[in-house]
């Protein structure tokens with residue numbers, strides 16, 4: 127039986143090893159790592175799980191394109207992912223790969239148990255399938271054949287398949303959302319409730335049109351749907367369900383999980399499908415699912431084809447692991463999207479790390495060396511600004527705990543930096559260099575040095591979960607031995623007699639303008655390489671195999687069929703994000719005789735601001751459709767491939783409302 131007061135189980139999503147991971151992926155893992163380290167520091171018995179989600183059609187296609195087997199493909203990428211986590215000093219306790227036998231046998235057992243419960247039946251699937259998200263969609267959910275999650279054009283899947291009676295669990299799920307704090311933030315709860323209210327359908331949980339997956343135990347022609355396979359990792363990694371009478375010790379100790387951290391686009395899988403699966407096998411559901419926002423670049427998600435993917439390793443090579451972790455945790459607010467820019471990153475690193483923290487460390491240790499022969503003096507009489515400094519430093523841990531309870535890493539760090547800045551100010555107020563000139567002030571000077579060292583010691587405890595290497599460097603310079611203990615952040619006057627010495631600057635100051643220039647040059651080279659890689663597919667002289675990438679022409683139609691389409695010129699006069707669907711943009715289109723609301727799944731290709739003023743083609747006689755609660759009256763035309771949606775413009779001299787045909 128899990129004891130919440132002693133154990134803490136936290137997970138990241140298991141990443142698709144379809145490509146190397148970018149900085150967006152590291153964001154979640156860095157947060158989970160900081161939380162795991164924080165809880166360990168507080169004395170919890172922590173289990174931190176991460177891993178890779180290696181099956182499915184997307185990986186199979188990637189491997190085919192690379193001319194290797196899926197297993198060879200994932201082995202190579204997974205090795206890179208493990209290297210990345212080692213470089214980033216991620217303190218996971220277990221790394222699960224869904225191709226490992228320990229996982230596969232247990233997923234089959236979960237399937238068997240759901241089947242035995244009567245929750246799985248065989249039928250025929252006919253609908254949409256997004257290979258990128260590995261998600262099924264109904265005609266209502268994807269009316270234009272566009273994935274509502276990622277905005278890409280998707281294909282039909284039509285095959286005999288096994289289904290999970292997800293609909294059976296709709297009421298229990300609603301109760302979960304409305305009576306507990308299982309899912310956070312609240313905005314995600316509303317999305318999930320409206321998803322259930324729009325009609326929870328049974329879920330297709332097997333595929334037979336490809337074979338890179340775990341075989342369905344009762345029918346080997348099928349493989350288990352990759353999300354059923356992937357979600358199970360959170361318990362298979364704890365050795366559950368037991369096979370061949372193995373011990374369930376880990377499961378009993380850590381399950382139900384305290385926190386599943388997941389990106390906002392996969393909240394649905396974690397807060398609807400996953401709990402329903404657990405309900406089906408009569409196991410406890412997770413205590414919390416937390417949906418975080420995305421790191422955006424140029425207003426959209428990072429994408430390899432745009433060449434704007436930020437490689438964490440390059441940044442670590444230049445600035446170090448702790449600086450990158452600090453930036454990710456300090457800059458962004460959990461639950462919200464945030465823009466990634468080099469400028470914001472460099473300024474954070476320079477001001478907070480080099481100026482505030484770096485300066486404090488070097489000034490403090492240099493002065494202890496200079497004025498006290500490198501030996502930290504013991505406590506003295508409290509006077510002047512001492513009391514305020516001591517209070518701020520010793521009270522900070524409570525503020526950090528309160529922020530961490532809510533996964534507010536940025537607030538926790540801001541609280542710590544308030545202490546750092548206050549300590550720097552303390553140096554300016556007490557002016558040790560002036561005290562040093564007056565032999566009568568020797569005792570006061572020692573007290574000031576003691577207070578500085580003690581405040582810095584507290585800082586070294588507080589920052590440990592987020593930047594443990596920096597914490598160790600500071601402790602070493604202060605002559606402290608061993609890792610910090612959380613409780614010590616609440617006491618002052620613990621320094622006395624340690625041998626301090628000034629070391630190398632922990633964060634050297636940067637010339638931001640110069641650094642920015644170099645990063646921009648690197649980015650430009652990366653974009654050019656991406657454009658060059660994409661070029662052959664765009665060229666009309668492409669080889670036969672390149673041409674196969676184009677969608678085949680549709681069946682021929684009569685002119686009369688075409689003539690049924692009322693296609694007109696219009697101008698977008700307003701564009702907004704859909705409040706309930708990340709991938710949809712809501713347009714107000716001036717069609718001459720009227721302004722119409724038209725919704726398109728193109729948020730992955732355009733920001734709302736970019737769309738205003740565009741002269742576009744609109745299909746005006748499509749029947750109205752309700753898209754996640756808003757009516758769309760028509761359709762805008764886009765040139766589309768698997769990744770992009772690009773406006774097909776009409777000239778600026780074409781009047782709004784003119785018929786195109």
Ligand code: MSP
Nearest residue numbers: 139140141142150151179356357388389390420421
């Ligand atoms: N394999 C599934 C998860 C299965 S969990 C049982 C998957 N993999 S993923 O590699 O595509 O994404 C993993 C996580 O990375 C998701 O939570 C996703 O939100 C996150 N991110 C990917 N790009 C991101 C940003 N640009 N910013 C923040 N997080 C992002 O989904």
